Amino acid sequence: MTNIPVTAQIREYPPTDITCWKYFIRNTAQYGEYTVFCHAGRDHGKAEFVADVEALAAFFHRELGLKEQDVFTIFMPTNAESIITFLALNKMGIIVNFVHPLLPPESVEEILDFTNSKGIMLLDMFAPKYAAMLKKKGLPVVLCSPKEYAFPDKTACPIDPEALRSLSSGSINVYEYPTILKRYAGQHVNSVSEGKNYIAVYMNGGGTTGKSKTIKLSNLALNNVIYGLAGVTTPVKRIGFDTELCTMPFFHAFGLCAGGLSALNKGSRVIFLPKFDADQFIALMKANHVVEFNGVPNMYKKLVEHPDFDDPVLANITVMYSGGDFVSPQLLDRIYSVMRKNGSRAEFCAGYGLTECGAVCSANRPWANKTGTIGQPIRDLRFEIWGENNRPLPVGEIGQIVITGNSLMEGYLTKNGPSDAGIYRDEFGTKWVLTGDLGKLDEEGYATFIGRQKRVIIISGYNVYPVDIEQLVETLPFVHECCAVQGYLGDKPIVRLFVVKAEDGDEDDFRAQILQIITENLSTFNVPKDIRFIDEIPRTKLQKVDFMKLSQFAPEE
Numbered sequence: 001m002t003n004i005p006v007t008a009q010i011r012e013y014p015p016t017d018i019t020c021w022k023y024f025i026r027n028t029a030q031y032g033e034y035t036v037f038c039h040a041g042r043d044h045g046k047a048e049f050v051a052d053v054e055a056l057a058a059f060f061h062r063e064l065g066l067k068e069q070d071v072f073t074i075f076m077p078t079n080a081e082s083i084i085t086f087l088a089l090n091k092m093g094i095i096v097n098f099v100h101p102l103l104p105p106e107s108v109e110e111i112l113d114f115t116n117s118k119g120i121m122l123l124d125m126f127a128p129k130y131a132a133m134l135k136k137k138g139l140p141v142v143l144c145s146p147k148e149y150a151f152p153d154k155t156a157c158p159i160d161p162e163a164l165r166s167l168s169s170g171s172i173n174v175y176e177y178p179t180i181l182k183r184y185a186g187q188h189v190n191s192v193s194e195g196k197n198y199i200a201v202y203m204n205g206g207g208t209t210g211k212s213k214t215i216k217l218s219n220l221a222l223n224n225v226i227y228g229l230a231g232v233t234t235p236v237k238r239i240g241f242d243t244e245l246c247t248m249p250f251f252h253a254f255g256l257c258a259g260g261l262s263a264l265n266k267g268s269r270v271i272f273l274p275k276f277d278a279d280q281f282i283a284l285m286k287a288n289h290v291v292e293f294n295g296v297p298n299m300y301k302k303l304v305e306h307p308d309f310d311d312p313v314l315a316n317i318t319v320m321y322s323g324g325d326f327v328s329p330q331l332l333d334r335i336y337s338v339m340r341k342n343g344s345r346a347e348f349c350a351g352y353g354l355t356e357c358g359a360v361c362s363a364n365r366p367w368a369n370k371t372g373t374i375g376q377p378i379r380d381l382r383f384e385i386w387g388e389n390n391r392p393l394p395v396g397e398i399g400q401i402v403i404t405g406n407s408l409m410e411g412y413l414t415k416n417g418p419s420d421a422g423i424y425r426d427e428f429g430t431k432w433v434l435t436g437d438l439g440k441l442d443e444e445g446y447a448t449f450i451g452r453q454k455r456v457i458i459i460s461g462y463n464v465y466p467v468d469i470e471q472l473v474e475t476l477p478f479v480h481e482c483c484a485v486q487g488y489l490g491d492k493p494i495v496r497l498f499v500v501k502a503e504d505g506d507e508d509d510f511r512a513q514i515l516q517i518i519t520e521n522l523s524t525f526n527v528p529k530d531i532r533f534i535d536e537i538p539r540t541k542l543q544k545v546d547f548m549k550l551s552q553f554a555p556e557e
Helices: 020-031 046-062 080-091 105-115 124-137 161-168 177-183 219-230 253-265 278-287 297-304 312-316 329-341 466-473 507-521 547-551
Strands: 035-039 042-045 071-075 095-098 117-123 141-144 174-176 199-205 213-218 243-246 269-272 290-295 319-322 347-352 381-386 399-405 431-441 447-452 457-459 462-464 479-489 492-501 530-533
Touching (some): 046 177, 080 095, 080 269, 105 124, 124 141, 141 161, 253 290, 278 312, 381 431, 466 479
Parallel strands (some): 071 095, 243 290
Antiparallel strands (some): 035 042, 457 462
16 A cells, blocks of 8 residues: 655645535545555555445435435444445435444334434344344345455455344345445445535434433534644644554544544544454554554553553554543553653643534643643634623633534434524524533633533532542542542432442541541532442443432432
8 A cells, every 4th residue: 555654734624515525535635545444454545445435325326315414324333334334425415323333222213213314224243133123114224244344355245144134024125235335336426515514413412411312413513623623633644554543433423523534534544443442452552553542531541451551562652632531630640651651752632522512622732731621622612611691701710611613513403393402592693502511711721621510519509529529539549430429318418429449448447538538628518428339430331430320329228
C-alpha cells in the first residue's frame, strides 16, 4: 500500500451543507492512495474503501429502492462494515438508525417501529436470536460476517449457514454483504444534492433527562464535530501508517464522531474493535504504530492495571483523550507514571460531550491541557453557565452547562410532537441545549464538570456534590474506587457511599478512616450516613458508572 510519509495538514475545510461522505472525500483528496483501515492484519486502501461504499450505495438505491430521508437500521458493533454502510447510506441522504447490538428483540422491534426503518443490517451470529422478530417485521435484512475483511477475497466470504437457515422460512429478503459487494462492484450512483441539511443519524440515547430518546443529528452537525476535533488534535504525521484504535461504539455519537469519522477524515490507519478488551488492545498496540486513542476512564483503568501495558511501545503514543466520566487524580497519576517511564510525552486530555451536541463539546488540547477541567469548547460551540430563570452566571459560579453552536441536534424524534423537541430558544431566537449537567467556567474559558443535576444530594437545603466526596476518598490507599449517591433513611435524605476495596482489611477501621478524611476536609453535610463495601461499581453498557442503580439500593434493616 502506498502511504505518504509526510505530515498532513489539519483539516481546514469548514463544513457546509454536504453529506459526511462528501466531507470525507474532500478532506482526504490530498492524501492519494493510502491504508484506510486494517482488520485481522490485512490492510485495506482508500480505493477499495471507496469502491465498497459505492457498491453498497448502488445496492440500497437500485435493489432496495431507498430514497432520501428513508431510515435504515445498523444493528452492529464497531467494525468496518458499519462505517462503510453508514457512508453508503449517507451518500444517498438516507438516515442511519444506530442501535446497540445487544438489545433484546422486543426493544429492537420497538425502535424499528418508532423510527419507521426500511431495513436492518446485523452480524450473522445475531440472526438466530432475532429471527422471529425479523420475520414478523418482514424488513429486508443484510447479513455480515466478522471474517469479511480478514478473508483473502471478501466477496467470497461465507455467511454462517445457521444464520441463513434461521431466516429462510420467512417472507423476508435476506442479502449477504459479500454478495452485494460482488454484484454491484464498479457501479456508481449520484450523491444527494448539496445544500440540503439532511438528518444523517438517529442516536438512541439517554437524553438529558435520563429517559430514553431518539436524537436527530444532521450532516452539518456531524461535520462540525469533525471540524471542531481537527482543532484540538495534532495532525497525522504518516498518512495510512500512524494508527488509531477505535473501540468506542458507533451507536453512541462519541464513538462515531470522535472515533470512526474523525480518524477517517484525518488520514489515520484505523483498527476497529467490536468491544474493548485489554488483552487485545495491548496486543494491537504492540503490533502496530498506534499514536492515539480515546475512551472512557474505566477503559484506561483496565489498561494501567494490566501487567503488559507497561511497555516501551508506549513511546509511540502522542495523545490520549477521555470522556464520559470523571478521571480521578490517582488514575491520572498512574497513567502519566507508566507513560513517562516508557518515554512517552503524551498528554491525557479530558473532554466532555453529550449526544445532543454531537457527543464532543469541549476538550483539552495537547498543547493547552488544564488538569481537572474538561477543556474549552471545540470550534463553533459556545458554553454558558445558567442559573435560575435561564440567566448566565458569573465566572466561577456553579450552574447548568448550556451549549449553542453548529453541532446541536435537530431535536428529539417524536411521533406527534414538535420537530425541534429538546431545543430551547432564548429571547433572541438562539438555539441552546440545556444539558442537565452542572459546571463552572474560569477566566480562560476552561470548563469544570461538577456532575449531573439529578446527582446533586440535597441535605438540609445544602448542595452536596458527589465528586467532592469521591475524589477525596479515593486518595485513601485501601480504596480502589467509590461512588456517592443520595439515599434515604426513612424519608430523610442521606449521603450513601459505595466503596470497592483495593486491599483486605478491617471494614470498621476503613469506615473510620473514610469518615475522618471527609470530616476534616469537607462540610458536615458531606459526611455519609451509610458506607457499604461492594465487589465492583456497576456500570452502564457504555462503561459509565451506573449511579442510578446504586441509588435504588434499599436501606439495610
